[in-house]
Amino acid sequence: MIKQNVTLADTLNRAPLSPFHLRIVLVVGMGFFTDAYNLFIIGPALSLLKPDATESKILSSVALLASFVGAIVYGRIADRVGRKAIYGGQMLAIAVLTLASAFSPEVITLIISRALLGFVIGGNYPVTAVLMSEYANAKDRGRLVGMAFSMQALALIAGPLSALILLTLQLPVDLSWRLMLGLGCLPALLAFFLRRGLPESPRFVSRVLGDTARAAQELQSYSKGRLVAPQASEGLRPNARLARYILPLIGTAGTWFLFDYAYYGNTLSTPLIIKAVAQNAVAPDTLLLTSLYWTLIIFLVAAVPGYVLAFTTVDRIGRKRLQIIGFLCMGLTFLAMGVIPGVTQTVVPFLLLFGLSYFFAEFGPNTTTFMLAAELFPVNQRATCHGIAAGVAKLGAFISVFLFQAIQLNFGLTGALDVTCVFSFVGCLLTLVLREPAQKTLEEASGEDAAQVAAPVPVPAVP
Numbered sequence: 188m189i190k191q192n193v194t195l196a197d198t199l200n201r202a203p204l205s206p207f208h209l210r211i212v213l214v215v216g217m218g219f220f221t222d223a224y225n226l227f228i229i230g231p232a233l234s235l236l237k238p239d240a241t242e243s244k245i246l247s248s249v250a251l252l253a254s255f256v257g258a259i260v261y262g263r264i265a266d267r268v269g270r271k272a273i274y275g276g277q278m279l280a281i282a283v284l285t286l287a288s289a290f291s292p293e294v295i296t297l298i299i300s301r302a303l304l305g306f307v308i309g310g311n312y313p314v315t316a317v318l319m320s321e322y323a324n325a326k327d328r329g330r331l332v333g334m335a336f337s338m339q340a341l342a343l344i345a346g347p348l349s350a351l352i353l354l355t356l357q358l359p360v361d362l363s364w365r366l367m368l369g370l371g372c373l374p375a376l377l378a379f380f381l382r383r384g385l386p387e388s389p390r391f392v393s394r395v396l397g398d399t400a401r402a403a404q405e406l407q408s409y410s411k412g413r414l415v416a417p418q419a420s421e422g423l424r425p426n427a428r429l430a431r432y433i434l435p436l437i438g439t440a441g442t443w444f445l446f447d448y449a450y451y452g453n454t455l456s457t458p459l460i461i462k463a464v465a466q467n468a469v470a471p472d473t474l475l476l477t478s479l480y481w482t483l484i485i486f487l488v489a490a491v492p493g494y495v496l497a498f499t500t501v502d503r504i505g506r507k508r509l510q511i512i513g514f515l516c517m518g519l520t521f522l523a524m525g526v527i528p529g530v531t532q533t534v535v536p537f538l539l540l541f542g543l544s545y546f547f548a549e550f551g552p553n554t555t556t557f558m559l560a561a562e563l564f565p566v567n568q569r570a571t572c573h574g575i576a577a578g579v580a581k582l583g584a585f586i587s588v589f590l591f592q593a594i595q596l597n598f599g600l601t602g603a604l605d606v607t608c609v610f611s612f613v614g615c616l617l618t619l620v621l622r623e624p625a626q627k628t629l630e631e632a633s634g635e636d637a638a639q640v641a642a643p644v645p646v647p648a649v650p
Contacts, residue, residue, distance in 0.1 A: 195393050195402055198416035200325040200628045207410040208323065208331055214385050215319045216338035217378040218274075221281055222308045222315075223342035225371040226250060229301070231350035231482075234475055235364040242294050246301060248588040251451065253302045254309025254581040261310025262574015266567055269396075270314050270321075271387040277314070278379035280307045282372040289369030309581060313574035316561035321388040321569075325628045329506065332558050333498025340486070340494040340549070347483040354476055385409070389416075390629070394566045429571070431634075435563040436572055438621040442510065443556040443580035445614035449517060449607045450548055451584035481538060489542035493549025505625040506555045506562075510618045513551010518611030520544040525605035552614060556580065562624040562632045569633070 202208075229250070233243055264273055284304040291297035316332065323331040349370055353363040386409050392402035400418040407415050429436070501509055520543045523530070530536050556576075564572040594603040624632030 193417055195389055195399055195406070195416040196628070196630055198406075198414055199322065199389065200630075202324045202414050204324065204327050205410075205413055207413050208327070211319065211322045211385070212331055212334045214378075214381045215315050216335040217374060217381055218278060218311055218315050219335060220338035220342045220345075221278065221371065221374040221378050222311050223339040224345055224374060225281065225285060225304060225308060225368075226254075227343060228346045228349075228367050228371060231346055231479060232364040232367045234350070234479070235354075235360050235367075238294060242298075244589055244592060245298055246294075247592075248585045249298055250301045250305030250308065251581045251585040251588065253305030254312070255578040255585065257306035257309030258312050258574040258578035258581060259309075260306075260574075262313035262570045262572075262577070264310075265314050265317065265570035265574070266395075269387050269391055270318050270570065271385070273310065274314055274318070274385070275379055275382045277307050277311050278375045278382060281311075282375035282379070285371035285375065286369055289365045305581075309578060310574075312557075312577040313561075313570040316557055316573050316577075317570045318385075318388055320558075320561040320629060321390040321566070323629075325626065327502065328562070328629065329501040329558060329625060330498050332561060333494075333501055333554050336554055336557050337494040337498055339553075340491045343486045343490055344483065347479045347486070351476065351479050351483065354479070390566050429568055432564055432568065432572060434620060435622065436575060438617060439556065439560040439563060439572070440576040440579040441617045442514075442552065442614050442621070443560065443576050444583035445610045445617065446514070446548075446552040446556050447580040447584040448587040449521070449610045449614075450553060451587050485538065485542045485545055489545040490549050493546040493551075494554065497550045497554040501554065501558070502625055505623050506559050507618055507621055507623045509550070510552050510555040510559075511615050513547045513553075513555070514611050514615035514618065516547035517544050517551065518608045518615065520547065521604045521608035521611060525601045525608060552618075559621060559624065562629060563622060565633045565635050 229247060233246060236246075238246060261273060261277075281304060284300055284307065288297055288300040288304060291300055315335065319332045319335045320328060346367075349367055350363075353366055358366070386405035387402075389402040389406045392405070393399040397420065399416075399420050403416040403418040497509065504512075520540050524537065524540045524544075527536075530540065560573040560576040561569065590606070591603050594606055622632070629635075
């Protein structure tokens with residue numbers, strides 16, 4: 188029974204966790220798996236492709252630079268015309284561009300394909316995060332957004348695993364790196380088919396388009412009757428101006444920038460880092476296989492548990508506290524790797540510390556930066572602000588790929604890790620400017636309080 192003055196947002200906020208929510212996690216998460224696989228697979232692929240130093244830097248970073256632009260452009264479009272309007276087309280574009288990358292006849296074609304791919308992937312960040320947060324309930328929103336984001340963990344495993352399988356099969360090197368890149372079209376196509384049935388965000392339809400009846404009908408149909416909301420208009424929210432949200436935008440974009448500098452430089456360079464550490468411990472002809480194997484082990488035993496622990500505890504611990512813990516512990520592990528004599532020349536101690544840094548990256552800012560940027564802004568600016576934050580973050584990742592390798596070349600691996608340590612500690616401090624959205628409705632967390640909304644029209648109780 189629907190009670191008087193209960194809004195569609197109330198229905199979403201109070202809904203108990205159900206298969207409806209898990210279905211959306213799968214739909215949204217598959218898109219994020221696609222993004223992560225295609226961004227990170229270039230690391231193992233470059234180990235086989237072996238371009239010159241300049242080409243390697245460009246290929247490692249061009250998708251990240253393009254995603255900076257794509258996140259901002261697509262984020263604004265999603266707030267103007269809707270999330271669903273661009274959701275499916277992104278996945279088809281990614282499928283086509285992964286194949287274009289795989290069939291590139293020369294390096295310049297590969298660079299162009301990766302740039303276009305990065306642009307579309309960047310645009311998927313705000314749409315993915317915002318859709319999941321806008322469908323989630325208040326109690327479990329962190330868990331649900333975190334579960335969708337944690338599909339990245341599977342992508343981190345899929346990359347080195349596919350490389351190991353292809354190398355074990357002893358296929359020609361030229362065929363192997365092309366297959367690694369081309370396999371990214373499969374999750375993209377699956378995500379496209381899963382997304383076809385997902386309706387537009389009910390919050391966007393109701394509060395921005397003003398069509399609460401449509402939002403309620405689509406929500407009831409997609410949830411198979413589990414969520415029944417009133418169809419009377421909630422009244423449009425004022426057109427909240429971006430200027431009101433400068434401080435949370437600086438906080439979310441800044442912390443995400445600092446994290447992505449620390450994270451992407453390491454992740455995209457992981458095979459090269461481990462090769463540098465292991466080169467005196469294993470035979471040269473097995474160095475690549477060994478580095479890929481250790482990379483896979485680190486992701487399995489350190490990164491995956493970090494993701495799982497993050498989404499299972501983030502609603503209790505809180506986003507801010509978890510982000511501070513993660514940044515602080517990351518910084519300490521990078522500091523240890525940078526200052527302890529000989530640790531970067533000794534395989535086991537280095538792998539333990541390197542794995543620990545990955546655990547606290549996932550059990551911390553890798554999850555929370557994505558989450559906070561989808562919660563602290565009003566519905567009509569949510570995708571725009573998340574897009575800006577995600578775009579600025581990928582700019583940090585782009586800078587990291589260039590600087591990490593340059594610093595490593597000139598000052599050694601310890602020098603590169605020391606710089607990463609500083610970025611982590613600064614991220615810890617900048618997190619303090621952010622509000623805590625845990626256990627609040629999306630409207631409360633973003634400042635969309637009751638005073639900003641026209642009083643909902645009472646509707647009679649219906650069975």
